[in-house]
Amino acid sequence: MEFTKMHGCGNDYIYVNGFTEEVSARKKPELVRRLSDRHFGIGGDGVIFINRSSQADFEMEMYNADGSRAEMCGNGIRCVAKYVYDKSLTDKTSVSVISSGQIKYLDLIIKNVMVKAVKVNMGSPILKAADIPVISENEEVISEMIEVEGKVYEMTCVSMGNPHAVVFMEDVENLDIEKIGPYFENHVRFPNRVNTEFVKVIDRNTVQMRVWERGTGETLACGTGACATVVACILNGLTEEEVTVKLLGGKLHIRWDRRENLVYMTGPAETVFEGEIEI
Numbered sequence: 001m002e003f004t005k006m007h008g009c010g011n012d013y014i015y016v017n018g019f020t021e022e023v024s025a026r027k028k029p030e031l032v033r034r035l036s037d038r039h040f041g042i043g044g045d046g047v048i049f050i051n052r053s054s055q056a057d058f059e060m061e062m063y064n065a066d067g068s069r070a071e072m073c074g075n076g077i078r079c080v081a082k083y084v085y086d087k088s089l090t091d092k093t094s095v096s097v098i099s100s101g102q103i104k105y106l107d108l109i110i111k112n113v114m115v116k117a118v119k120v121n122m123g124s125p126i127l128k129a130a131d132i133p134v135i136s137e138n139e140e141v142i143s144e145m146i147e148v149e150g151k152v153y154e155m156t157c158v159s160m161g162n163p164h165a166v167v168f169m170e171d172v173e174n175l176d177i178e179k180i181g182p183y184f185e186n187h188v189r190f191p192n193r194v195n196t197e198f199v200k201v202i203d204r205n206t207v208q209m210r211v212w213e214r215g216t217g218e219t220l221a222c223g224t225g226a227c228a229t230v231v232a233c234i235l236n237g238l239t240e241e242e243v244t245v246k247l248l249g250g251k252l253h254i255r256w257d258r259r260e261n262l263v264y265m266t267g268p269a270e271t272v273f274e275g276e277i278e279i
């Protein structure tokens, strides 16, 4: 099977061309676990299959490193756009990509005939998803308290198609995320598990974020997590509408247009290497 290793701000996935590579749905979770393994496989935060779609230009079929499916992936979708353009699967500089029934619209930023960065219309944040109620009828923010391993944290839950719990704190650098992350991910509050963002507000246009991703663990960046973080910051009156999110692997620029109620994410997309692996 041919593959391409790509990343967005260090959030790295293995990309497989579903137009040419056939893998049965039943075998995918096990294959994803094997390929994602950083010692015995290619290594990555998961695997993304790029497929044909009748509803959008392309379909993104996203798997976390543990073989579980995710509804959306912000860093991944930018890399999908780079993949399809750089490999001439399209010559359009604005493309649509569907993932778990959600269509996103992407504008490619091209330098020297290659995609360098991508601006994505990530759609509207979901603030009343069944399993993560956030906002009451009168739009008042309900930032919840959650007890994790004997400590109480204040969190704001936002869905960007996939679920996020945003936790504000002062000392993000020294957080023992390997210890606390799994407790949030598997907390009884989240029957479908959750991605958790630990966030320090630096100023009204800048925040620092670390993330524990559902199905993968700590990653160097999370695009949907950065979007959810900025939505949570704005709802809590902590930032303006345009925010730079500083992550371990780079920076993402996020804007929540309140009038349109749309979140825009702009960030890099990079190819690392390509290869072939026996499956």
Ligand SMILES: N[C@@H](CCC[C@H](N)C(=O)O)C(=O)O
Pocket: 011, 064, 069, 070, 071, 072, 073, 074, 075, 076, 162, 163, 195, 213, 214, 215, 216, 219, 221, 222, 223, 224, 225
């Ligand atoms: N890293 C991604 C999110 C990947 C999916 C997530 N782990 C989930 O299970 O929802 C991003 O950049 O958004």
